[in-house]
Amino acid sequence: xxxxxxxxxxxxxxxxxxxxxxxxxxxxxxxxLLPWLLPITILTLWQLASSVGALPASILPSPTSxxxxxQRLILSGELQGHIATSFSRAATGLLIGGSxxxxxxxxxxxxxxxxxxxxxxxxxxxxxxxLALIPLVILWFGIDETSxxxxxxxxxxxxxxxxxxxxxxxxDSQLVEMARSYGFHGFQLFLRVIFxxxxxxxxxxxxxxxxxxxxxxxxxxxxxxxxxxxxxxxxAREFMQTDVVVLAILIYALLGKAADSTVRAIERxxxxxxxxxxxGGLQ
Amino acid sequence: xxxxxxxxxxxxxxxAISIRHVGRSFAxxxxxxxxxxxxxxxxxxxxVGQSGCGKSTLLRIIAGLDDAYTGKIVIESEGRDTxxxxxxxxxxxxLPWASVIDNVAMGLGxxxxxxxALIRAxxxxxxxxxxxxxxxxxxxxxxGQKQRVALARALVSRPDVLVLDEPLGALDALTRIxxxxxxxxxxxxxGFTALLVTHDVVEALTLADxxxxxxxxxIALDFKVPFPRPRKRSSVPFVTLEERLLAALLHTxxxxxxxxx
Numbered sequence: 132x133x134x135x136x137x138x139x140x141x142x143x144x145x146x147x148x149x150x151x152x153x154x155x156x157x158x159x160x161x162x163x164l165l166p167w168l169l170p171i172t173i174l175t176l177w178q179l180a181s182s183v184g185a186l187p188a189s190i191l192p193s194p195t196s197x198x199x200x201x202q203r204l205i206l207s208g209e210l211q212g213h214i215a216t217s218f219s220r221a222a223t224g225l226l227i228g229g230s231x232x233x234x235x236x237x238x239x240x241x242x243x244x245x246x247x248x249x250x251x252x253x254x255x256x257x258x259x260x261x262l263a264l265i266p267l268v269i270l271w272f273g274i275d276e277t278s279x280x281x282x283x284x285x286x287x288x289x290x291x292x293x294x295x296x297x298x299x300x301x302x303d304s305q306l307v308e309m310a311r312s313y314g315f316h317g318f319q320l321f322l323r324v325i326f327x328x329x330x331x332x333x334x335x336x337x338x339x340x341x342x343x344x345x346x347x348x349x350x351x352x353x354x355x356x357x358x359x360x361x362x363x364x365x366x367a368r369e370f371m372q373t374d375v376v377v378l379a380i381l382i383y384a385l386l387g388k389a390a391d392s393t394v395r396a397i398e399r400x401x402x403x404x405x406x407x408x409x410x411g412g413l414q
Numbered sequence: 415x416x417x418x419x420x421x422x423x424x425x426x427x428x429x430a431i432s433i434r435h436v437g438r439s440f441a442x443x444x445x446x447x448x449x450x451x452x453x454x455x456x457x458x459x460x461x462v463g464q465s466g467c468g469k470s471t472l473l474r475i476i477a478g479l480d481d482a483y484t485g486k487i488v489i490e491s492e493g494r495d496t497x498x499x500x501x502x503x504x505x506x507x508x509l510p511w512a513s514v515i516d517n518v519a520m521g522l523g524x525x526x527x528x529x530x531a532l533i534r535a536x537x538x539x540x541x542x543x544x545x546x547x548x549x550x551x552x553x554x555x556x557x558g559q560k561q562r563v564a565l566a567r568a569l570v571s572r573p574d575v576l577v578l579d580e581p582l583g584a585l586d587a588l589t590r591i592x593x594x595x596x597x598x599x600x601x602x603x604x605g606f607t608a609l610l611v612t613h614d615v616v617e618a619l620t621l622a623d624x625x626x627x628x629x630x631x632x633i634a635l636d637f638k639v640p641f642p643r644p645r646k647r648s649s650v651p652f653v654t655l656e657e658r659l660l661a662a663l664l665h666t667x668x669x670x671x672x673x674x675x
Binding site for chain 2: 315
């Protein structure tokens with residue numbers, strides 16, 4: 132009889148996750164398209180404004196001219212080259228900074244001695260805006276690869292360090308006691324209890340780190356580089372190529388979204404035990 | 415219900431526990447003072463007492479979770495080199511990121527191949543009536559089911575001693591009775607020595623061979639429960655004993671009340 136009651140309040144068309152009655156959802160056949168509704172609307176309005184001349188090309192080029200700029204740069208191979216350069220800088224910086232941060236987060240989370248020794252120093256460094264170091268970094272490393280890697284590594288370091296540390300410290304001590312009572316200690320205890328317990332927090336750190344990674348890299352490339360997306364945008368500015376500048380900005384948005392989706396996919400896969408991360412669960 | 419197997423001497427494989435002059439202090443507070451208790455192999459002992467009397471502390475010492483005590487505790491099991499004690503907590507303490515069967519397999523410790531562990535875990539899950547739930551995540555189970563998984567985890571290594579720290583305290587009344595029956599059944603089947611801390615006088619009298627009342631760190635009362643199993647909670651001798659134990663716990667010293675309508 133409860134089944135009957137539930138059936139009665141379910142919307143007729145399957146999904147019961149929305150509060151909207153069926154009539155209002157008419158015309159939105161696919162929930163997956165919903166997030167793209169707003170960007171597409173903005174793009175359409177933008178194109179219209181450019182076509183009727185309300186938006187001068189020197190201020191903001193039309194979407195179609197941005198598209199043609201992209202086509203031109205792809206055909207010449209320039210765009211792929213810049214994206215590949217930026218991507219490999221971002222990945223290398225993330226790998227270096229992230230692994231140092233993860234190691235120190237583990238070490239300080241697991242050992243009080245290590246925490247007392249290092250945490251104060253790290254907290255002091257954390258409060259320096261990493262982009263404020265650009266002049267010093269240029270003096271140290273010039274404008275070659277090392278300076279960008281240094282800045283990106285430093286940028287991704289703190290979100291990962293702090294969240295790893297916090298994740299380890301907040302692992303349920305009752306579970307740790309339970310595992311110890313069953314003979315788990317050392318690496319086995321870490322692998323079975325401490326690391327999975329800290330993982331949700333570590334992944335939050337990774338997500339923040341990816342945002343900071345792009346931000347730091349683009350700024351660093353704008354100021355001191357001879358290749359990469361940031362360089363492409365800055366040199367386009369000098370030649371008044373607003374279409375290329377806008378193209379670069381759009382690519383940042385897409386890369387940011389791609390990075391975020393990657394971490395979400397990792398979360399869904401590795402935290403499938405967590406009620407909040409299952410597909411269709413709370414987001 | 416009355417077809418429960420009777421325990422014969424040959425079946426007993428539990429360990430004897432000898433608690434000799436055990437004391438434990440936290441900072442300035444003495445929780446246990448010179449406690450002496452001998453528990454026979456396979457005996458089911460309930461430890462009752464008011465909150466803060468030291469019963470959980472005693473349990474944690476016996477389970478090996480606390481070694482800052484004075485005195486000596488000897489756990490011996492005939493025919494075995496080492497006696498093992500397992501504890502069941504008030505909370506299920508299941509790993510939320512491990513499946514139900516992997517949680518049970520944890521009870522076998524880290525040094526066992528996964529294949530063997532899973533076979534034994536499956537048997538333990540069957541014994542608590544959850545054999546078909548092995549592949550699920552713990553968070554989909556009800557409170558009573560989670561405690562049954564915790565029981566399977568505690569028993570999968572076939573310990574000599576099972577120490578229970580109010581494991582049924584957080585369950586609703588019906589689930590509690592079911593769990594008490596399950597506990598009694600597995601205890602009769604497995605023959606381990608059981609030590610149960612509880613606030614619930616009826617639970618103590620339903621399950622235990624012997625009830626020990628701890629007061630201010632010392633044993634104030636120690637008696638055997640003479641009723642045959644399975645016990646009827648509403649029988650006159652049971653209720654009479656229940657009221658006397660409750661009176662001793664609460665210091666009311668009332669004789670069984672003469673009810674007047």
